Amino acid sequence: MLIDSRAFPYPFREVPWPEIAVRFREMGDRHPEFAHMADIVDSVLECDGASRLAGLTSMHDLIVTPRPVPDRLPVEVVVVRSPSSGFVGAGGVFIEHRSYTGYDDRIYRPSSEAVPLFWRFMIEKFAVAPVRTGRISGSEAAA
Incomplete structure (x- = not known):
């Protein structure tokens, strides 16, 4: 049975x-419509x-797969499309x-929802949730 897969057909390098992060921060600094891409990577x-x-x-575009990276092809991925991809313009995110x-x-x-939408895909597709490792300040602990 042949499956019409659009998974990543190349070795995942x-x-x-x-x-x-440096690449997207520089892009976001030059072109503010890319700032949400840097926010996702951050x-x-x-x-x-x-x-x-x-x-x-x-x-x-940003292409993500869970670790360990599979050796077999194609590779299941999540793609975050940039404003220059032709899929989405400034002010939006397409994942x-x-x-x-x-x-x-x-x-x-809307691009303002990029980070939560990215993590939604990571959780639903790859079972990878964000882990907050920062310390809680006294005022936050009291709240």
Whole structure:
């Protein structure tokens, strides 16, 4: 049985998250409509996502898969489309899950919802939730 999969058809050559962060921060500084892409990557670094998720970029899109990165092809991924991708313009975020089975999900939302939407996909598709490792200040603990 042939499955029409849109999963990533190439070996997944991950890029270290700090390098991805620099790329998107620089892009966001030059073009504010990319700021939500940097926010997503920053949240991966802040929420212990780098140890559980692998990422790479394709042009200005972010492509993510869970660790360990599979050796077999195709690779199941979540793609966060950038404003220059042709899928979404400034002020929006388009995230899609590309599965092995062809049962893909795609959601478009305002870019202000990019980080929670990204984590929703990580939780639902890869069972990877954000882990907050920061200390709670006294005022927050009392609340």
